[in-house]
Amino acid sequence: MTSVTDVSPARPAFRLTRAFWGIERLVVPALLIAGWEAFARSGMLPPALLPAPSAVLHALGDWVFGFDETTQSYSGHWLRDALASALRVFGGFALASLFGILAGVAIGWSRLFEKTLEPTLQMLRPIPPVSWIPLAIIWFGIADKPAIFLVFLGAFFPVLMNSIHGVKTVDHNLVRAGAMMGANSRQMLTDIVLPAALPSIFAGLRIAVGSAWMLTVTAEMVAVKSGLGYVLWDSYYFLRYDIVLAAMISIGLLGYLSDLGLKAIMARTLRWQQTTTVQGRAG
Amino acid sequence: MAAIELRNIVKVFSDKRRGRDLLTLDNINLDIEANDFVCLLGPSGCGKSTLLNIIAGFEQATSGRTLVDGKQVERPGSDRGVVFQQPTLMPWLTAIDNIAFHLKLKGVAKAERYDRAMEFIDLVGLRGFEHHHPSEMSGGMNQRVGIARALLMNPSVILMDEPFAALDAQTKLEMQEELVAIWQKRRCTIVFVTHSVDEALVLGNKIVVMTRRPGRIREAVNFDLPRPRDITSPEFNDAKRHILALIREESTRLAQAS
Numbered sequence: 048m049t050s051v052t053d054v055s056p057a058r059p060a061f062r063l064t065r066a067f068w069g070i071e072r073l074v075v076p077a078l079l080i081a082g083w084e085a086f087a088r089s090g091m092l093p094p095a096l097l098p099a100p101s102a103v104l105h106a107l108g109d110w111v112f113g114f115d116e117t118t119q120s121y122s123g124h125w126l127r128d129a130l131a132s133a134l135r136v137f138g139g140f141a142l143a144s145l146f147g148i149l150a151g152v153a154i155g156w157s158r159l160f161e162k163t164l165e166p167t168l169q170m171l172r173p174i175p176p177v178s179w180i181p182l183a184i185i186w187f188g189i190a191d192k193p194a195i196f197l198v199f200l201g202a203f204f205p206v207l208m209n210s211i212h213g214v215k216t217v218d219h220n221l222v223r224a225g226a227m228m229g230a231n232s233r234q235m236l237t238d239i240v241l242p243a244a245l246p247s248i249f250a251g252l253r254i255a256v257g258s259a260w261m262l263t264v265t266a267e268m269v270a271v272k273s274g275l276g277y278v279l280w281d282s283y284y285f286l287r288y289d290i291v292l293a294a295m296i297s298i299g300l301l302g303y304l305s306d307l308g309l310k311a312i313m314a315r316t317l318r319w320q321q322t323t324t325v326q327g328r329a330g
Numbered sequence: 331m332a333a334i335e336l337r338n339i340v341k342v343f344s345d346k347r348r349g350r351d352l353l354t355l356d357n358i359n360l361d362i363e364a365n366d367f368v369c370l371l372g373p374s375g376c377g378k379s380t381l382l383n384i385i386a387g388f389e390q391a392t393s394g395r396t397l398v399d400g401k402q403v404e405r406p407g408s409d410r411g412v413v414f415q416q417p418t419l420m421p422w423l424t425a426i427d428n429i430a431f432h433l434k435l436k437g438v439a440k441a442e443r444y445d446r447a448m449e450f451i452d453l454v455g456l457r458g459f460e461h462h463h464p465s466e467m468s469g470g471m472n473q474r475v476g477i478a479r480a481l482l483m484n485p486s487v488i489l490m491d492e493p494f495a496a497l498d499a500q501t502k503l504e505m506q507e508e509l510v511a512i513w514q515k516r517r518c519t520i521v522f523v524t525h526s527v528d529e530a531l532v533l534g535n536k537i538v539v540m541t542r543r544p545g546r547i548r549e550a551v552n553f554d555l556p557r558p559r560d561i562t563s564p565e566f567n568d569a570k571r572h573i574l575a576l577i578r579e580e581s582t583r584l585a586q587a588s
Contacts, residue, residue, distance in 0.1 A: 221418060223386075223414075224419075227412045228483065239420065317422075
């Protein structure tokens with residue numbers, strides 16, 4: 048009788064798929080960049096209007112390492128600019144997370160807060176954060192503060208909405224089970240409702256970190272004289288589209304890395320969820 | 331003094347959307363003695379779960395008095411352990427943390443919590459799975475955690491709401507045997523809600539047959555067949571015939587009424 052567990056014939060195919068899954072992330076970007084380079088070199092547009100990827104890479108390299116001063120006054124200053132933006136993102140995001148979770152849990156859990164606090168917050172929510180720029184400038188001047196304020200506004204509402212939703216959708220049988228085991232109202236919140244709402248809160252945090260990068264860059268274009276957004280807008284005035292694109296790439300990369308970091312924290316915190324979800328099975 | 335005294339319990343649910351009231355429990359009077367294993371038997375919608383929820387303190391009776399150990403029930407509490415229809419474990423906690431959750435709420439240190447929970451891990455036969463999350467265990471194993479969690483509180487009564495309804499037939503039989511063994515070993519009062527005549531007869535030493543809505547007590551049958559019970563014995567079948575007759579009588583009465 049042959050063993051049903053013998054899987055050796057399938058092995059080579061298995062190895063091929065493994066190899067493919069190692070590089071699959073690179074296929075789409077590589078094709079896009081190759082097409083772009085070919086188009087830029089074809090001469091259909093003047094190189095000043097659409098720099099080739101190689102030119103952008105050159106500008107980015109000089110911006111980061113400062114080898115030939117192609118990027119003039121920015122040469123070698125990438126780290127300083129990126130750090131300036133990242134600190135604003137971090138500051139605004141941290142504040143938004145703190146207040147968003149606090150207010151969201153309060154509104155989700157308590158009728159009193161729902162009735163008193165929520166209508167005001169929901170009225171403020173549709174106002175685009177960028178429309179606060181004039182007020183932010185006259186209140187906070189031209190520095191880090193207006194940018195942090197804008198990031199806070201953009202990141203606060205996704206965290207708030209998802210925290211409210213997370214608390215409101217906690218299985219009421221879990222609350223009953225908690226009451227049966229003698230939880231007081233503080234324990235009910237910290238030991239049952241909060242952990243149960245965490246998946247939803249994390250979803251809000253991930254949306255918020257994206258908004259945070261968007262608003263940092265917007266604020267830097269208008270109200271701040273440093274950071275990646277400022278470099279982007281300044282280079283536009285000097286017609287340096289290679290630097291504009293290098294700035295865009297930097298922002299995309301840093302935004303992606305922040306989300307990756309948040310995802311890693313989420314995976315650690317919500318390990319209990321992994322075997323039951325689509326995400327868990329894929330990872 | 332009985333462990334649980336139910337006096338003239340009436341429960342009316344107001345159906346606001348349809349603008350009418352629904353009489354769910356109609357004047358329930360019942361005494362449950364300490365160390366009794368009582369099965370509340372009745373068709374779906376007869377209010378047996380509502381009655382259990384009233385004893386648990388999850389719901390308030392519209393009128394009537396509920397006493398557990400002579401004390402009026404006002405809210406849920408750890409003197410009444412509840413085993414839910416679904417395991418209802420905290421999904422972010424491991425088996426042992428779920429079982430010891432009551433101790434955590436009381437501020438007991440981790441080492442002592444685990445020490446005390448291990449006894450119950452062993453009691454329900456889950457050694458080796460104490461650090462598994464609910465999502466990593468089967469429905470039967472999770473329900474064992476739910477039972478252990480209720481037992482650990484050392485409650486004066488344990489309330490069980492069709493806890494084996496979602497399990498497959500074989501697991502259900504095993505769990506019923508284990509529950510009887512635990513009850514014999516620990517001598518506790520159990521109120522067990524079920525819609526299965528066989529389950530009630532395998533488990534209970536008192537079977538309370540309820541009528542269709544509005545829920546009333548049709549008859550409380552004492553059933554002291556020695557254990558382990560042989561479900562093919564004449565005594566078992568006599569009792570079963572008697573209870574089935576009660577239920578059939580009830581449905582004929584309903585059919586004539588309509």
